[in-house]
Amino acid sequence: MGNEAIFQKLKTAIEEMDSDMAAEGAREAVAAGIDPLTAINEGLSLGMKTMSDLFDEGEMFVPQLVVAAQAFDAAVAILKEAIPEEDKDKANRGKVLIHTVQGDIHDIGKNIVKTMLSASGFEVFDLGRDVPVEEVVTQAKKLKVDIIAGSALMTTTMPSQRDIVSLLKEEGIRDQFKCMFGGAPVSPEWVEKIGADAYAETASEAVTKAKELMAQLGR
Amino acid sequence: MAHTIIFQPDGARAQCADGDTLLTVSGGAGIELETPCGGAGNCGKCLVRVENQAMSAITEPERESLSTEEIAMGFRLACQCRAHGDMTVFIPETSRQSRQIIVSDGRAVSGRLKPGLACLILKLDKPSLNDPRDDWQRLSEALAARDFYNIKIDYTALRQLPGALRAGAWTISVVLWQAREIIAVFPGEKEKIYGAAIDIGTTTLAGFLGDLTAGEIVAQAAAANSQVRFGDDVISRVSHCMMEDDGLERLNRAIIGDVNQLLERMRAKAGVDKGDVLDMTVVFNTVMHHIFLGIRPDWLGRAPFTAAVRGPLNIKARDVGLALATGAYLHCLPIEAGFVGADNVAVLLTQRAAIDDEQTTLVIDIGTNGEINLIGNGRVLAASCATGPAFEGAQIKHGMRAAPGAIEHLTIDPEQFAVTLATIGRENGVKARGICGSGIIDAVAELRKVGLLLADGRFNKEIDCPRLRLDEKGKYEFVLVWATESATGHDIALTQKDIRAIQLAKAALYAGARLLLRRMKRETIDRVILAGAFGSYIRVESALAIGLFPDCPVEQVEVVGNAAGVGARIALFDVDMRREAARLAAMAEFVETATDPDFQNAFASAMYFPPWPEAGAARGIL
Ligand code: B12
Numbered sequence: 153m154g155n156e157a158i159f160q161k162l163k164t165a166i167e168e169m170d171s172d173m174a175a176e177g178a179r180e181a182v183a184a185g186i187d188p189l190t191a192i193n194e195g196l197s198l199g200m201k202t203m204s205d206l207f208d209e210g211e212m213f214v215p216q217l218v219v220a221a222q223a224f225d226a227a228v229a230i231l232k233e234a235i236p237e238e239d240k241d242k243a244n245r246g247k248v249l250i251h252t253v254q255g256d257i258h259d260i261g262k263n264i265v266k267t268m269l270s271a272s273g274f275e276v277f278d279l280g281r282d283v284p285v286e287e288v289v290t291q292a293k294k295l296k297v298d299i300i301a302g303s304a305l306m307t308t309t310m311p312s313q314r315d316i317v318s319l320l321k322e323e324g325i326r327d328q329f330k331c332m333f334g335g336a337p338v339s340p341e342w343v344e345k346i347g348a349d350a351y352a353e354t355a356s357e358a359v360t361k362a363k364e365l366m367a368q369l370g371r
Numbered sequence: 372m373a374h375t376i377i378f379q380p381d382g383a384r385a386q387c388a389d390g391d392t393l394l395t396v397s398g399g400a401g402i403e404l405e406t407p408c409g410g411a412g413n414c415g416k417c418l419v420r421v422e423n424q425a426m427s428a429i430t431e432p433e434r435e436s437l438s439t440e441e442i443a444m445g446f447r448l449a450c451q452c453r454a455h456g457d458m459t460v461f462i463p464e465t466s467r468q469s470r471q472i473i474v475s476d477g478r479a480v481s482g483r484l485k486p487g488l489a490c491l492i493l494k495l496d497k498p499s500l501n502d503p504r505d506d507w508q509r510l511s512e513a514l515a516a517r518d519f520y521n522i523k524i525d526y527t528a529l530r531q532l533p534g535a536l537r538a539g540a541w542t543i544s545v546v547l548w549q550a551r552e553i554i555a556v557f558p559g560e561k562e563k564i565y566g567a568a569i570d571i572g573t574t575t576l577a578g579f580l581g582d583l584t585a586g587e588i589v590a591q592a593a594a595a596n597s598q599v600r601f602g603d604d605v606i607s608r609v610s611h612c613m614m615e616d617d618g619l620e621r622l623n624r625a626i627i628g629d630v631n632q633l634l635e636r637m638r639a640k641a642g643v644d645k646g647d648v649l650d651m652t653v654v655f656n657t658v659m660h661h662i663f664l665g666i667r668p669d670w671l672g673r674a675p676f677t678a679a680v681r682g683p684l685n686i687k688a689r690d691v692g693l694a695l696a697t698g699a700y701l702h703c704l705p706i707e708a709g710f711v712g713a714d715n716v717a718v719l720l721t722q723r724a725a726i727d728d729e730q731t732t733l734v735i736d737i738g739t740n741g742e743i744n745l746i747g748n749g750r751v752l753a754a755s756c757a758t759g760p761a762f763e764g765a766q767i768k769h770g771m772r773a774a775p776g777a778i779e780h781l782t783i784d785p786e787q788f789a790v791t792l793a794t795i796g797r798e799n800g801v802k803a804r805g806i807c808g809s810g811i812i813d814a815v816a817e818l819r820k821v822g823l824l825l826a827d828g829r830f831n832k833e834i835d836c837p838r839l840r841l842d843e844k845g846k847y848e849f850v851l852v853w854a855t856e857s858a859t860g861h862d863i864a865l866t867q868k869d870i871r872a873i874q875l876a877k878a879a880l881y882a883g884a885r886l887l888l889r890r891m892k893r894e895t896i897d898r899v900i901l902a903g904a905f906g907s908y909i910r911v912e913s914a915l916a917i918g919l920f921p922d923c924p925v926e927q928v929e930v931v932g933n934a935a936g937v938g939a940r941i942a943l944f945d946v947d948m949r950r951e952a953a954r955l956a957a958m959a960e961f962v963e964t965a966t967d968p969d970f971q972n973a974f975a976s977a978m979y980f981p982p983w984p985e986a987g988a989a990r991g992i993l
Contacts, residue, residue: 210846210867213828213874215975255673257965260974282674307411307602307610308672339413340431 155186159195162227166199166220174223178230188231193273196227200271204356217355218260221267228270245273246366247297251288252281253312258305261335261355265303268355269362274299285315292329299365301358304335313338314346321347330365334358374425377459378402390427393419393449393460398600403468407765409602409611410450412436414765417449418466425456438843465771465804465859484586487702487946488650489547491517492560497541506533510545510553524553525698527689531556546649546698549946554698555649565589565643566650567634567695568939570714571659572596572738573605574763574772575904576629577936580637581943583650588940590637597625598662603760605658605710605740609672612662623665630663631694645694651701652943654935656712656740660703664691671710674965681706683953704942704952708961710755715742717938718902719751719955720948721931726751726955730897733884735920736935737762737905741880744959745887747897751959752890756883761876762808762905767869769851771805776858778803778810778851779908783817788836790851802858806851806865809908814865815873816913818849819980826979828874830867842866874978877919881977883964884920890962896920898927902934918981 158181165174174196181191203220206212250266252259259281270276277295279288292300304310313333320326331348343351350365352358372389376396385400394410394417397403408414415436422445429442430451437446449466493513496502504512507524510532514522524532536543539558546555546564563584570577573596580590601611601622612618638645653663657678661668664686666679684703688695695701704713718736722744725732731747741756764770764777771777775796782791794803806814818824823839825831830839830847838850842864852863888896899920901909911928914920931937942948964970
């Protein structure tokens, strides 16, 4: 099977939300000696892009994204093993730390955002959900990320986003990170009010905003 | 600087301070606007049109909800627009809150009469120089003669005692609470004592006044929960308490005021004195429970969602500011766990017979917050389902509560796609101005039936139907009512986004039920009990058609009305049932869907409409 055919298979696997096919494609890519990052960019990510466009158009909804994301993750897990340590930083658009904020357990939206960001070439560290504010800041420093991304699905947990910004300021490291927040009740006004850097309503917009933030960082 | 605002077409006037929102000002002028989001700016329901420019600039939430045309025409959201001068504000029909219809009757209560109060009539010896015992000692000894020892007396009852004894010529009626404490005394022979049972919902309240001597309900009443203006769902109420300094106080005052009004209305109907209402049971969800008792609900709003107290409580009604007899206690039924509150325990009381059954019964109480129980084989499993307010018409473009003008039911003709409506108030010639939860469920079910809606929630664009069209934003919508037929002069439509909101809401419920089934190691449900106001209105066939809950034969679905209210009544009349409630609350196994690794998949697959697509099943989505 030629490289093109493998890329096509990876793309189709995502579009058809088929985890088995995605895993198979990933193994074929590794066997064929294809650069894993190229396989992600030329295959899987294009599939994710299709799904995201269809979601924006109302043609797809959460279940399709969830399942497509699972197929994506299954393939990436296989491909990642094949990436040599020294290449891990290569072709990386930037480092994002993502989490669901303290007090909140809703992570379906966050997981979709995470997959879309990885599909777009970001290196994403996922801290999970109900992550304490201090933990977010500690890990951001340790992992030297560019962007801190936090999801809040309840009006009662949105204040944790503000607390992250405050803690960064307190520690005098606010300018070392870009803060991007989202989740259903979060609004551009809120993000502006708490002094964060970006808001996105959907996962595909999150990718656009993340790229803009990287541009602001001059990368 | 004060401004004058005139509201049209009412012609109402109000003064306001510079920078007040039109929502605040309209409230002051006695005009209630729709605010399901509590004035956060994201529901777009408090639409008004303004005449001049003396106001704040358009905000981002307004840009989201209003079309450019509307903005050009001077439309604003009342919660966003602030007055900076005198203004004239037009309020469209659709933005007004209309009186809600509330089901609160439930079923006839068949229970025992064993109240927590006993009214004892005692004849005491008159004091004399030879018998100088004090009044209380005299009474205590008379009680002891009837085998009541170590009885306390409420301080306010004590103050009444000397007068009552003498006014009744040493015949006195004492009201004994749980054989422990005298909470009231009356001169002579008291014939009737009363008690109240109250169900405090996030949106509505239902009250019952019961004759504890005869064991019958003498009056009932319902009212809207006036906290609604601080937000629709429990979480917005919690955030109000967290964000505003006197938030809790305000919400608490609102609910205590509502309950007192309800009590007063019922007393007036039945001609009962305040001092004769001597007992009360209350059921509510956990957040309402805390706010009612003036306990900070802040920590209920974030993981791990810890309550301040779960067990049953007996509290002096006067301590929480309730207008009952001064010595009366109120009894709060216990909370099960997290968001599964005392109202759910009350529902379980009504269904307790099914617990030891071999059949599996799914009990669904859909309100603003959905609770489900799976009962049978001696077990009770419980979960809270974050359905959200979509079923109450919030988050739906033309959604509204069940009130006059709401489409409550509809059918769609499979050939011509003509829509036949049943609108609330149609007997009085009221035309449709929106659609409420039961109508939305019908609409989705019918669209599905006639093939206009695909299993994954997309409209079927292959079908040629003039009602299926693109809206101003280029998204598909289905026109339910043409402008010429509506009360608003606009088309009433169900949009693709509305369908998506319903999918999320129904999937939350369905997925919850599935997880409970799995925990019970069962495949299918034998019976479904639909409780709550919303459950009373929905058409069962439609609910099954959209997959609101796992499949079950239609004839095994029973609609029981306000079962929480019934449970509160059972506990009012039968004190043993308060203990039973505590037992049920303790035995209920709370299933935390949040931490269940399978939830995400169950939720995602539950978003489809039945019959479940083969393809999905093959791929293991289902
Ligand atoms: C699924 C769900 C749950 C699941 C969560 C499962 C999980 N692992 O996530 C479960 C059942 C566990 C749950 C629980 C609760 N939930 Co819930 N839940 C929902 C529901 C139905 C859907 C949320 C969802 O997943 N949407 C789909 C995803 C894809 O959308 P999204 O998260 O918005 O994400 C998109 C964007 O926002 C954006 N985005 C998201 N994150 C980020 C981050 C960044 C950085 C950026 C840029 C963008 C971005 O991109 C995403 C993709 O496009 C909503 C109601 C609804 N209709 O929305 C309620 C809802 C969020 N829940 C709510 C509540 C209150 C709860 C509970 C606390 C209580 C309850 N009522 O049950 C419980 C708590 C748990 C407990 N102990 O009982 C409320 C919150 C109310 C409020 N005013 O804030 C809601 C709104 C429902 C309601 N009105 O009652 N819930």
